[in-house]
Amino acid sequence: MKALQFADGELTLAETPRPDRQGEALVRVLKSGICNTDLEIVRGYARFEGTIGHEFVGIVETAPGRPALVGKRVVGEINVGCGNCDLCRAGDSRHCVGRTVLGIKERSGAHAEFLMLPAGNLLEVPAEIPDDEAVFVEPLAAAIGISEQVEITSETRVAVIGDGKLGLLCAFAMRLKTSRISLIGKHASKLEIAKKRGIEGVLLTDAE
Known part of the structure; x- marks a missing residue:
């Protein structure tokens, strides 16, 4: 698949294997959004190398444990916690110290033809919301999180x-x-x- 990758100080459009994480859902990306975080990663932020991007809307290809999601249009929670720490057990995997983060920390991102996330991280997009708006769900969720x-x-x-x-x-x-x-x-x-x-x-x- 094609993916926008950052490595060795260079940003390239590369041919890469599809992501392969056992037990996770495979999502075919329809649209991905460019965030300032992506630009900062290219400047060295988070010392991340790999496929960048974390704002997306896509179609579920496979979803272990949630077969009803297959074929659905989704967005996703980009943080994946370890599942074992006190924060994860309390339902706050977004702040898990050992978490991976889509396109930011130890997890291939959304500027690619496919991405993977746990099925539990995916949220179905209502039919009345077009792709151009759905791709903004992640930054909008960050904004709404202030009131939490x-x-x-x-x-x-x-x-x-x-x-x-x-x-x-x-x-x-x-x-x-x-x-x-x-x-x-x-x-x-x-x-x-x-x-x-x-x-x-x-x-x-x-x-x-």
């Missing part, structure tokens, strides 16, 4: 610093909880996107 860590009510005042892709998604996610939200950034065009969703924009200049 901090209680946000309609009275909470929130400031999101940075108007990049994830900053915008964080602002959109927090807007579901409170209208008292400001997005602080340096790009008027991006702040305008937020404004259309009822989010106050604060434009910084280089002098500030």
Whole structure:
């Protein structure tokens, strides 16, 4: 299969074997998204080498233990815990010290024709959500995860610093909880996107 791989300081489109992890589901990738993390990996972040990419939507080819998923369109939780530590047993495999992470840590990623994840990590995508939107589920989930860590009510005042892709998604996610939200950034065009969703924009200049 074709895969976008980073190794020895170079990024190449290579012919590689399909991933092979016993007991895991095989997913045929329909679309993958380019994240800033991918760009940072190419600059040396996480010291990862291999197939990069962790934002995806795809079709399940095989799913040991969950045959009903075969043929379904899915996205996935990118963290795979060890299954044995206290965090994993408590249901928080995302913070397992020994976890692998799709396209980031010890696991081939999504910029490829196929990827593998445990079937339990896969979530079926509703038919009404197109691929171009489904591929954003992973970063959107990261943004929504803020409200899992901090209680946000309609009275909470929130400031999101940075108007990049994830900053915008964080602002959109927090807007579901409170209208008292400001997005602080340096790009008027991006702040305008937020404004259309009822989010106050604060434009910084280089002098500030």
